[in-house]
Amino acid sequence: MSCVPSDNLLELGLVSKSFGATPILHDVSLSVRRGEFMTLLGPSGCGKTTTLRIIAGFESPDAGRVKLDGVDVTDQPPYERDVHTVFQHYALFPHLDVAGNIAFGMRMDKVPEAEIRRRIPEALAMVKLSGYETRRVGSLSGGQMQRVALARAIAGRPAVLLLDEPLGALDLKLRKEMQLELKNLQKKIGLAFVYVTHDQEEAMTMSDRIAVFNQGRIEQLGTPGEIYESPRTSFVADFIGGANIFTAKVLPGAAGRAHLILEDEHELDVPLDAHETLPAPGGRVKVAIRPERVKVFYKDELPLDSLRFDAVLQDSIFLGDGCQIYLRMFKKDPERLTVALAGGDRYAVHDDLGVPVIAAVQPEDVYILESDGA
């Protein structure tokens, strides 16, 4: 790594790791800024948890370096690193009460007892558990244990807080509440968070930036908006929000635009984003269209600038807060286009299966993906 700007608090440089013959991480590079909420997102087995454990010091990388505040900590044991972890299953010490758990890290750091006694209620207040000092860990609910684990980790004022799927064991409603609370707390104390999750919605809600992991590599790193609005690979497009992915052939076209033919049937002309590149005419490329960006019309009344696909209503699934309908839009290939419709629109399609419709997409909603070999 060359010289790096100093607002990077945590840096991973080309970190690789294998367990036996199984490669887990390949050349992962990542930097976390001061006060940033960074999420490592990916399916299970993608290497996100291993990355977190390497940052914490529980695993040592086979290659690559970890720097914390400019200092190389790669060879430091976990107890010498100024990071604290909120573990997936809390790992609260059962032989200590709530206050004892919160004080543990501060005692290790030789914080004066008077200061510890001041910080315990402060930390408990931050996680909304004031007055719980003398409670036994075993008497707490899952959500309360989660809060105590959080209080324990922040009370020692680490440089970076690591969170390993901390909300995974909570039920949906509590998880949603805790997401907001965590985000607010993180903003309030201005601490850098590295947050591991497989839940893309959680990542979208809370993160400043998301690193999308797949098979031991970072596929894309960016703000939730960037990841959602301009996915670079078909994995990212599909994992975040879901996407219809098609193969297109490149036709000769104007500079800054892509002239494509989708599955050899639908011709379209879309603008190229700054990061999007195209193979030479005749080459093939993958494109993605978000289901919720597709509009369905029964008559030819679509906006002038939109791309038009003639299709047939194939199926529909009621989802409660909306519905998903499936369109058959290719004659040669019965591949289906998924479309999500929100709210009342579901009534419009429920009884009309098999009828011809027109699907419309705005040109800028067609994403050109990097060829990722998939």
Place this chain on the structure above:
Amino acid sequence: MKTFDRALSWLLSGRRSAASHLLLAPAAAWLIVFLVLPALGLVALSLARNGAYGTVVWSLNLDNYRRAVDPRYVPVLLRTLGFAGATTALCLILGYPLAYFLSFRAGRFRGALIIALMVPFWTSALVAFYSWMVILGKEGLLNSALLRFGFISAPLGILYTPFSVLLGLVYFYLPFTVLPLYGSLEKIPRSYVEAAYDLGADRWTTFLKVTLPLSLPGVIAGALLTFIPCLGDFLTAELLGGPRYYLLGNLISNQFLMAQDWPFGAALTTLLLAGMIGGLWAYRRWEPDA
């Protein structure tokens, strides 16, 4: 078949107390026949008198207990407590690192090591102690080897010393200490250790502040499982100690086997049992909620 199923589900439902009593019956019967009745018999015997030629004259008197609390048995009692205490302490000192290694470090060798630990436990105590006699005796393996290699010029008196008794006791009771310790160490989630490291505790501090306190139930169980049977042990002192180091167990077994005074033996046994049960009861009272 339907009747059988219904009977079985009634039996297993646990809603009716009659069903649970029925399920408990075999175990209760076993305990009554083989534990409670013999113990009551022992108490009854302790109140009897010794007749001529080792016969028992049934009666109700406390003479045997008066004899048992005679000050001349105090040295045996103290010696027994001393050996049992020393054995327990040594077993804990040797056993804790062993159990820790088995649980935290042994990896794939764990199974083989546990079996190796159990071998003395499965070997007949008689065979084991005769082996120790062969090793420790004046003409034994240890002395021969030391003489042969010139470390000593005359054989050492190792056998029939407090050392050989202690060695035998530690050798025999070590698995009783290690297994509960190992069990309690195994139950500690490794994430607790990681959490301690994460919060800045080095290895030694993590051991002192997290692993050791969490393994305390195993320490106590291991100590009790070693100390209590040690109090009644007679074979070790018999074979490796000789008469000078006789323990309570030897005193009792002598009443039954040599002196032919069963009532007095029964009184001594009753007192020993009462002491053990009293100790356990006190421990249960003191024990923090587990």
